[in-house]
Every structure is written in C-alpha cells, then in structure tokens.
Amino acid sequence: MSEERNEWCFACGRHNPIGLKLNFREMEDRYVSTFTAGPEHQGYDGIVHGGIVSTLLDEITARYIYAKGYNAVTARLEVRFRQPTPVGQELTVAGRVVGQRGKLYEMQADIRLPDGTVTAEGKATVMILED
Numbered sequence: 001m002s003e004e005r006n007e008w009c010f011a012c013g014r015h016n017p018i019g020l021k022l023n024f025r026e027m028e029d030r031y032v033s034t035f036t037a038g039p040e041h042q043g044y045d046g047i048v049h050g051g052i053v054s055t056l057l058d059e060i061t062a063r064y065i066y067a068k069g070y071n072a073v074t075a076r077l078e079v080r081f082r083q084p085t086p087v088g089q090e091l092t093v094a095g096r097v098v099g100q101r102g103k104l105y106e107m108q109a110d111i112r113l114p115d116g117t118v119t120a121e122g123k124a125t126v127m128i129l130e131d
C-alpha cells in the first residue's frame with residue numbers, strides 16, 4: 001500500500017477531490033478527527049448519510065493502526081446509529097483499541113456533537129496484513 005497511492009483515500013487522501021480530507025491527532029489512547037458534513041454528504045434532508053457515518057467510524061479505527069506503522073484493513077464493522085447525525089455541525093470522531101489477539105485489533109469508535117451527544121458508535125475488527 002504505497003503512501004502516494006494512499007493519498008487517494010476517500011476519507012483522508014490529500015489528492016482525492018471528492019474526499020473528506022480528514023486530519024487526525026492522537027490524544028492519549030484515542031485517535032481523533034473532526035468533520036463538518038455538508039449537504040453533499042446527506043441522505044435525508046439535513047441528516048448525514050449512513051454510509052458517510054460508517055466511513056468516519058471505519059477510518060478512525062483502521063487508520064489508527066495504519067498510523068502505528070502497519071498495513072491494516074477493516075475485517076468487520078458494526079455500526080449503531082443512535083440518532084440522526086446532523087449536517088453543518090462539527091463532528092468529533094474518536095477511536096481506540098480495546099483488545100488485541102495476534103493480527104486482530106478490536107476497536108471502538110464514536111461520533112459526537114459539540115455538546116457531547118453521541119450520534120453513532122462503531123465496533124471494528126482491524127487486521128494487520130503481512131508485508
């Protein structure tokens with residue numbers, strides 16, 4: 001997975017003109033990003049499409065392991081859509097490792113509104129690929 005080609009990642013790539021262009025920071029044991037969705041990301045009026053919500057949760061978990069220096073892919077992702085995620089508000093997306101067995105990392109993630117309300121939660125299994 002070349003670094004240059006990864007710059008086309010829909011969620012984080014710098015070269016992808018229609019991508020989300022997420023930035024990340026590590027805060028203690030959590031990997032964090034912020035994102036404000038626009039109308040181009042919605043499904044129902046004013047509500048972020050569930051696929052974009054899932055993308056945010058997918059990215060924050062798998063990319064955390066990638067950022068640690070591994071080639072990692074999402075092997076499983078379960079999303080709990082707790083309430084509609086609104087367009088036009090800054091969303092904080094955070095992921096953390098909750099377990100590890102060999103090449104498999106168990107991860108949890110959530111999306112929060114500025115007031116701390118959780119709109120969606122994810123449970124992911126991320127697998128490290130051999131070089």
Ligand SMILES: CCCCCCCC(=O)SCCNC(=O)CCNC(=O)[C@H](O)C(C)(C)COP(=O)(O)OP(=O)(O)OC[C@H]1O[C@@H](n2cnc3c(N)ncnc32)[C@H](O)[C@@H]1OP(=O)(O)O
Pocket residue numbers: 006009012058059062063066072073074075076104125127129
């Ligand atoms: C900078 C860019 C950052 C981008 C981040 C993007 C994140 C993503 O979205 S990645 C894209 C989405 N994900 C994918 O495309 C992955 C597609 N799937 C695959 O490639 C494979 O199924 C893969 C690699 C996950 C597993 O391959 P597989 O051949 O099953 O693995 P394998 O080595 O045989 O299995 C190892 C063990 O893990 C277990 N395992 C495999 N998948 C899972 C799973 N989902 N949950 C639990 N255990 C699993 C297997 O059962 C096996 O255990 P055992 O030895 O007991 O049988």
